Amino acid sequence: MxxxxxxxxxxxxxxxxxxxxxxxxxxxxxxxxxxxxxxxxxxxxxxxxxxxxxxxxxxxxxxxxxxxxxxxxxxxxxxxxxxxxxxxxxxxxxxxxxxxxxxxxxxxxxxxxxxxxxxxxxxxxxxxxxxxxxxxxxxxxxxxxxxxxxxxxxxxxxxxxxxxxxxxxxxxxxxxxxxxxxxxxxxxxxxxxxxxxxxxxxxxxxxxxxxxxxxxxxxxxxxxxxxxSVGRSALHVRVLDPERRDEARAILARGLGDSVHPDPDPVGLTAPVADAEEAAEAISALTAAGVPIGGFSLGQPSLDEVFLALTGRPATDETPEEVAA
Amino acid sequence: MSTAATTSPDTPSTTPSEVALHAALASGERPPRVSAPVACLAFAGRSMRKIRHVPEQLLDVTITPVLFLVMFVYLFGGAVAGSTDDYLQFILPGILVQAVLFTTVYSGVTLNTDMTKGVVDRFRSLPVWGPAPLVGAAVGDLVRYLVAASVTVIVGFALGFEAGGGVLGVLGGIALVMLFAFGLAWVFTTLGLLMRSPSAVMNTGFMALFPLVFLSNIFVDPSTLPSVLESMVDLNPVSHLVTAVRGLLGGTADAGDIGLVLGEAAVLTLVFVPLTTRMYRRA
Structure with missing residues (x-):
């Protein structure tokens, strides 16, 4: 060739x-x-x-x-x-x-x-x-x-x-x-x-x-x-006041739909987003509404998620030992 | 410019400096390909530096010949030869051979240990003459042989050994043993690439070496043996080496004896160097 x-x-x-x-x-x-x-x-x-x-x-x-x-x-x-x-x-x-x-x-x-x-x-x-x-x-x-x-x-x-x-x-x-x-x-x-x-x-x-x-x-x-090809990444938001989490959830749901769900953490919310832009808009909506947030992050899909999307099984699933020879 | 240069010893891990990093990466006209002898010498230098870092590794090649010499001369000398002085004259060249030949097994052990380390991958991906890492290590091992041989001869002299062959005879005897050991070591490097663990190389190596050493003329005059055993001893290359070394040390050197040993060393080298090299490149 x-x-x-x-x-x-x-x-x-x-x-x-x-x-x-x-x-x-x-x-x-x-x-x-x-x-x-x-x-x-x-x-x-x-x-x-x-x-x-x-x-x-x-x-x-x-x-x-x-x-x-x-x-x-x-x-x-x-x-x-x-x-x-x-x-x-x-x-x-x-x-x-x-x-x-x-x-x-x-x-x-x-x-x-x-x-x-x-x-x-x-x-x-x-x-x-x-x-x-x-x-x-x-x-x-x-x-x-x-x-x-x-x-x-x-x-x-x-x-x-x-x-x-x-x-x-x-x-x-x-x-x-x-x-x-x-x-x-x-x-x-x-x-x-x-x-x-x-x-x-x-x-x-x-x-x-x-x-x-x-x-x-x-x-x-x-x-x-x-x-x-893997699809959506995950937006994690932490509100400052756990009392206002439901309010925040409602605001996020306006832009991101019903899949916004509360985390085990009493101030945490997670929602799938298509891209960083959509995530930024959702965060702006929160601050515009005056809900104070402690932090947010946009999670990368992990290797496991990539593998799950590409192969239908997790990466760690019974793969043989790397052959060193 | 560099922050690393001013680092105090108690903060050993410093961040690489951006400026120095870029400068170091930019410099680099590719030098010409290294010649085979220089590559071998560089690898021999690697072995020497390791001995310098851990000199204790020479302890066994130093102590074993002393133990063997003292033990055989004083324990068996009277019984085997009638007097310890006569037996010392007889056995010293043999202990010299035995001391150096036992050391050759370590060449295989060292190579086997090396193969489990990632650095071999780097050596094998370098544009150097293929056998260089092996030949270099073999040259470095000559230092061990020299230490073992010198200790044996010095202790022998201290116990009263008389060398009829003079200084030249002694130096010639040591050189001949080292040459033969250089050839024999390649058998054990081949073994080192075949076996799965250093201790397996050690066990197999000594298992092969013990009969060669004891079924030789090192300890007893073969004419006292049953005839089957005597003919086996006479065929043993170790006996040929001992005969030639006895001649050199005693001043009765025979060109035919020496020639035979040189031939055997050459055959070992010519057969096992390509074999080891091939296995090393393919490993």
Whole structure:
């Protein structure tokens, strides 16, 4: 198949089986260059196996995959020269220090001893790891390890970066730091393939998303299209005075219909809305009527809701363990 | 400019600085592809740094040969050779071989442990010569062999060993053992990729190594053995190595003995390096 110059990744009918399990079962992907492309799916959906084939670590059983114009089976070295991988397991050496890890990779990527040390210094500083530079990585916190892991992928800035669940298990602050790094990277022109279990994360970072389940792509599009296909999001409102909740409910019902219902929380109300605009109008109606509100939020549909809408079953329903091999 | 540079040690986790981050990402002319020897040396450096971080890992390669030497010389020396001094002369080259060969099993254990870590994925996705991580580790392991060999020889001298082959003979003997160990270690790295856990590699490795070491001419003169056993001992490559090392240390080196050992080391290397590499790339 001829490859388009605008595609960072192009796969056709990609298959990988482990024993009787078809971990990846005919995946077609078209990932444009210069943006974050999200691959969204639960554990065991085949995300990691797909990444491992694209990063030349696993041979596909069937189908083709071209990365930056090179076939992953026929020209693995050409692919390796332009990609980096930050895997789900920490892809740094835990028995070395942070600086040592970066310096080793610098040497392996062709820098001289001095250049490698200088590049490691630069990345250590940029990623806020100065105080821990010489400490063994096994003593790093989760967030620091993740940052080092991403820094290790950027010793030579790659054209394409594979990020496999970069924020799983991180606290919110570390997660935001990782997101900032990904945004900075994309602004410099790197394409990122981001595997995640969180719709929220894909929505924040990705310009397109493929949803995969049991080894197949079951939906593809922009985050907006995807959420639209899921349907309505939920508007949560908290009034200040529980006595006035029924009044508020009546006002909201004028714009949003009868489906406005009270929460178990005595000041809470929830209503499905089509979009942010409809939600804003409903809130304005409340304030115009003089009902004081303590807060409101527009809930994203969760991965579970996306899956429920796309597959008719929740994401966590008896999916097999992710095959690590 | 950078906030990270001024961070005090008690706040180790600092937010990456935006400016430094963008600068670091922008810099980056892609350097030329690294040559195979440089890649191997970089991986050997990785092993050395690990030893520097945890020097205790050299304890077993240091203590085991001392224990074996002292135990065999003083416990069995009188009974086997008539005097402990005579037995020391006989057994030291053998303990030297045994000490280094036992160390080779750890190459397989280390690789097996490595394979369970994500860092192997990074190494395998780098544009470097495929076998480099393995060859580099094998070169790094030579340091362990050297430590085990040196300790054995030094303790041997302290107990009164006399090397008829002089300094050159001793150095030659150590070099020959290390070369053979380099070849043998590849058998255990292959095993390390076949087995599911480090302890399985350890058990299987020693199970294979024990008969090779004890059914050799390390501890007894094979001519005292029943003939079936004697012919097995004579076929054992470990016996060939011990014979050659005894010759080098004692000053009676035989080119044929040394040539045989070099040939066996070469065969081990040529068969098991491609095998290990293939399994490593496919794992």
């Amino acid at each position: 001829p490859s388009s110059p605008h595609l960072a990744i192009e796969t056709t009918g990609l298959v990988k089986a482990f024993g009787d399990t078809r971990a990846v079962d005919g995946v077609d992907l078209q990932v444009p260059t210069g943006a974050v492309y999200g691959v969204l799916g639960p554990n065991g959906a085949g995300k990691t196996t797909t990444i491992r084939m694209l990063a030349t670590l696993l041979r596909p059983d069937a189908g083709t995959a071209r990365v930056l114009g090179h076939d992953v089976v026929d020209e693995p070295d050409a692919v390796r020269r332009r990609i980096s991988l930050t895997g789900q397991l920490a892809s740094v050496d835990e028995e070395l220090g942070g600086h040592e890890n970066l310096q080793l990779l610098g040497r392996l990527l062709g820098y001289s001893r001095r250049q490698a040390a200088a590049r490691a210094d630069e990345l250590i500083t940029a990623f806020g790891l100065t105080a821990a530079a010489s400490r063994l990585v096994k003593n790093y916190s989760g967030g620091m390890r993740r940052r080092l892991d991403i820094a290790a992928s950027l010793v030579v800035t790659p054209d394409l970066l594979f990020l496999d669940e970069p924020t799983t298990g991180l606290d919110p602050r570390s997660r935001n730091e990782v997101w900032a790094i990904v945004r900075a990277l994309v602004s410099q022109g790197t394409t990122v393939l981001l595997c995640t279990q969180y719709l929220d994360e894909a929505d924040q970072l990705a310009s397109r998303i493929a949803v995969i389940d049991t080894g197949r792509v079951i939906a593809e599009g922009t985050p907006g299209e995807l959420k639209a």
